[in-house]
Amino acid sequence: MKADFWVGTEREDAAMAVMPIGCQPPLRARKLNFLATSSAEEMIRRCRRTAMLLPELAEALALQRADQKGRLFDITDYPDDEKELITHALGEGEVAGVAALSNGITARMQETVMAGVWRIRFTDGDGRLVADYVEVASIPAVVRQVCSALPSTISHGPAPAGAMNVMPVLTEIRDRIGRYRDGEPAHVIAFSLFPMSPEDMTFLQETLGAGPVQLTSRGYGTCRAVATGARNVWSVQFYNAMDTIILDTLEICDIPSVAIAAEEDFRDSEARMREIEEAYFR
Structure with a gap:
């Protein structure tokens, strides 16, 4: 059997697919390569909130432990171009997920190329975005909550x-x-x-x-x-x-x-985050 x-x-x-298999180059390569383009240079110049966010994420990674509560960064009210740049800067990693809350809200989670750094979007029953976060944690808090x-x-x-x-x-x-x-x-x-x-x-x-x-x-x-x-x-x-x-x-x-992100993932991701900040945002 x-x-x-x-x-x-x-x-x-298949109906719930959050990271479909495809034949294109890995997402991490395509996302991070964008930062080296002339289009990205202009976006980086005007998106100063993203430039300020990256070192905060690096600091959170430096302090994070696998068995500790994570830290949330609320980007719900960021302008669309800031959110787009955050998406490009963080990329998409190997783990994704969906969590259904009892109040009808759905959380869609995507780990970034930096293990232990997650993008979590909360939508209502009509698909409207109600909250948007970047979280540093071994697993998003909403998973343990539900x-x-x-x-x-x-x-x-x-x-x-x-x-x-x-x-x-x-x-x-x-x-x-x-x-x-x-x-x-x-x-x-x-x-x-x-x-x-x-x-x-x-x-x-x-x-x-x-x-x-x-x-x-x-x-x-x-x-x-x-x-x-x-x-x-x-x-x-x-x-x-x-x-x-x-x-x-x-x-x-x-x-x-x-x-789950392991202890060494946070240290590796901190180093990678600082490299991206140094190379593109200073």
């Missing part, structure tokens, strides 16, 4: 006809949820290691439900991490170049590590 925790994942994910509201227990009825291993899996999940503490290593359940019938998977999906966050990482391969409806339970799937699932897992953790 093909591993796939979420039935129809490939079709459904996930913390999820229930920390699961309940279900008897196993359905045709079930094979779903009940032991649910027992393992319930036990791990109860014992998990933030910051502990993830506990991984790999569906490729034991047989799960379609009835098993359907019952597992119905029991856990769908959560409010989807994160996509496109590094050496594609990984999609989707929060379930239970706190600290994530569907984490790895794809090959043909967008076929090669590893299907559940992770019991606060946030899957594939999407």
Whole structure:
């Protein structure tokens, strides 16, 4: 049986794609190369708020630790040309995501080429921008916020006809949820290691439900991490170049590590931010 925790994942994910695969040059190269053009020189001369923002971001990166709360920089009221320049200066990195808030607001997150620096745009139900931030953090605060509201227990009825291993899996999940503490290593359940019938998977999906966050990482391969409806339970799937699932897992953790900036990322990103500021904004 093909591993796939979420039935129809490939079709459904396409509708939520936040970083589609393409054949163009990497975004980071195209974004940063713009700064060396004559068009960018004129934009940089008139966009002084962006020039002031970059050293502030570098300072925040110098102080940031992976286990600490991040720092937000509100650019909601910046003029459009300032926002465009910020987009060019920061570029787009490997991790993106979507988080649905209970009040109908949607947060769309994009890590920049500097790991640990995020652009987060909040839109209402009609797609209107209501807030725009740059955040220095291991993961945007909104991800932890919406996930913390999820229930920390699961309940279900008897196993359905045709079930094979779903009940032991649910027992393992319930036990791990109860014992998990933030910051502990993830506990991984790999569906490729034991047989799960379609009835098993359907019952597992119905029991856990769908959560409010989807994160996509496109590094050496594609990984999609989707929060379930239970706190600290994530569907984490790895794809090959043909967008076929090669590893299907559940992770019991606060946030899957594939999407989190590490301690050394902040130091590297600080150096890179200062290089960009020095080269183009002074």
